Amino acid sequence: MDKFYLSEINIYPIKSLGGISVQSAFIEDKGLQYDRRWMLVDEDGEFITQRKHFQLSLLQVQILNNVLTVSHKTDANQNISFDLEAQTGSSIPVKIWDDDSTGIEVSHEVSEWFSHFMNMKVKLVRMPIDEKRLVETPFATNNEVVSFADGYPTLLIGQSALDGLNEKLAEPILMDRFRPNLVFTGGAAHIEDQFEVFKIGKVEFKAVKPCSRCVLITINQQTGNKGQEPLKTLANYRNVNNKIMFGQNLLHKGSGLISVGDEIHIETWK
Template identity: 65%
Template sequence: MNAFHLTDIYIYPIKSLGGIRLEEAMLEEKGLQYDRRWMLVDQEGTFITQRKHHQLSLLQVRIEEDHLSVGHKEDEELKISFKLAENTGESIEVTVWDDTSVGSEVSKTVSHWFSDYLQFDVKLVRMSDEEKIYVDPRYAANGEIKSFSDGYPCLIIGQSSLDGLNEKLDEPVQMNRFRPNFVFSGGEAHVEDRFKNFRLGNVLFSAVKPCARCVLITIDQETGIKGLEPLRTLATYRTQNKKIMFGQNLLHVGAGLIKVGDEMNIQDWKSIG
């Protein structure tokens, strides 16, 4: 079996906006530090997503000392910055799919900036350190928690899996469409389907559920243009129980620093029938 090494680490501070590639990141109980700790919601507190609002893909996020900055990929004048710890607005009930929690509005000014961009009223909310959203208990045996992510603290995809997909496409796609936290080298395409438990640094991870994909992966993250691929091609060979799977959702035990180049030590393998 080939050795597996971590090649990329990504965080997505504001849910459904552009990601940030890091050389190293601190893994906390909810997931990677700063990952999906902010989220845009509508007036009912429901999360805003690229699935419906493709133009969110054009907003690039950066962490600068104690600030988070957001700028448009094609318009240098369209940008805003705010402090990482800032929340001067009200606390409101927010929902991500079936999960309900509380988020605090960063500020009226920030919410107005995003509302102007999207052309309807939204609020940018921040998750407090104390707020907890519990992972689906069917997969989480130890009361694991997460941030504003869709379902799990972290997601991993093998570079071989993307390479295998791109061999089937007329136009290759980038990994950023799939929004992983971790990308690794080594092994055949979709070898992550067989991971059960593995270590990165001092942290033990468990691959608990394949990641079901939706129309978001058909949105070009550089242009905001939606197409048919790669969902159409994936459906031909990655459909399980009427869902299209790509990547593995992770739970973890412990905390610590994760670095690009770390070797993944596979502890246990799943038996795929």
């Protein structure tokens, strides 16, 4: 029987910007600590996404000593920093897909920096700690909540899935195209499709829904350039009801620390 081990933990503090690879992370009720707790919105409060604004892939995020820094991957002169607790205090209604939620603007200065970068009026908002954005039914089982992520607290992908895809591509791609929170080693390609309930450390996870992929995975996260791959190739073997599936959305019970190298203990299979 194969054994499965966590090989990557990634958080994406600002939705649609670059991620941070960490060795350990704390799982909270909304998912990994700091993951998608901030988001860019337009003047109507609608979320800004890399699906439409490819240039967001060029913004890298770093957290150090309770300060979040955003910097341009190719232009060192473009950067801005703010305290993790920074906020103006005034909340505004925001919208992610069909969900209505609430955000608090970080600061006018930060919003102006992003507006200049985007060449459009935007605000950077933070999710209030007490905000309860519910996971969609019928997949939620216990009123689970989620951050500003698309719909679920955590996304899991096996390294074997990417390796299998890269064998079919003329030019291999990196895992960052798929923006997973958790990556693991072991098993055949897409073995995560068969996971149901499993534990990492003391936290119990349940794979509730395959992740449907969009144009975002065709954006090179290092250059911001968009192509046809890997959607074109994936359409040949990962198409389910006209949706391209890659990875598993997870719900979880409890909280606790997880670390790279932790074993994934499968309790039940689909």
